[in-house]
Amino acid sequence: ADVNSDRQYCKFADAVDLYIRYVDKLASVSTYKKKTFHDYHSHINMIVEYNATRLHPIIYMYQLDQLFVTDFLDYILLDRDSSVRTRNNYRNFFSIFCTWLVQKKYIMSNPCSDIKRLPDKAKFRSPVSPQQLSQLQSYLERENKYFLLACRMEYYTFIRPDELSNIRIGNIHLRDQKVFISGTISKNRNDGMVGLNDELCRMMIDLGVLSQPSTFYLFG
Numbered sequence: 001a002d003v004n005s006d007r008q009y010c011k012f013a014d015a016v017d018l019y020i021r022y023v024d025k026l027a028s029v030s031t032y033k034k035k036t037f038h039d040y041h042s043h044i045n046m047i048v049e050y051n052a053t054r055l056h057p058i059i060y061m062y063q064l065d066q067l068f069v070t071d072f073l074d075y076i077l078l079d080r081d082s083s084v085r086t087r088n089n090y091r092n093f094f095s096i097f098c099t100w101l102v103q104k105k106y107i108m109s110n111p112c113s114d115i116k117r118l119p120d121k122a123k124f125r126s127p128v129s130p131q132q133l134s135q136l137q138s139y140l141e142r143e144n145k146y147f148l149l150a151c152r153m154e155y156y157t158f159i160r161p162d163e164l165s166n167i168r169i170g171n172i173h174l175r176d177q178k179v180f181i182s183g184t185i186s187k188n189r190n191d192g193m194v195g196l197n198d199e200l201c202r203m204m205i206d207l208g209v210l211s212q213p214s215t216f217y218l219f220g
Helices: 012-028 034-053 066-079 084-103 130-143 145-157 198-207
Strands: 178-181 192-195
Touching: 012 034, 012 084, 034 066, 034 084, 066 084, 130 145, 145 198
Parallel strands: none
Antiparallel strands: 178 192
């Protein structure tokens, strides 16, 4: 192997441990969202598990090459019978991991650079018809007005579901008819205010959610 850095003699397991510490640190200061944190842990654990099953596991960092990555992706797609989308997600993560390894001089180039995503079917999404919306509204008005509030929040504000689940009562400013979205929970990592219409404000008042402690979540 063409080894141009002492760090390429580093043990693969040691580099993985250091990367996990790096991810944990970024998660602790909210640089990574919880889902990203868990996905990264899951993906790196799968790579380690795969390496352990190989007849000749890689031991040193210079052994991490394109062949290893393509074999791993084949393992995900074929041996584990995963979807093309799952395979592509692992490819994306491996590229992120290898970019970090290149920056730290554990490898000289990203072995994922020439590995392409496989063509995948677009996600199937069907629009909700006006009749279905009417049926949903009638049902929720009888059975679960809190879930109806969540649906209307999505419909009128376009707040992402993950962000909506992290909104606290204290984030809602009724006088200004706005809700504060913290950068710690937003996808773009920026603070922002989203407007609330009269219907949403009246519904929150009628349901009594705004009388709860400010630290409570709007939705459980």
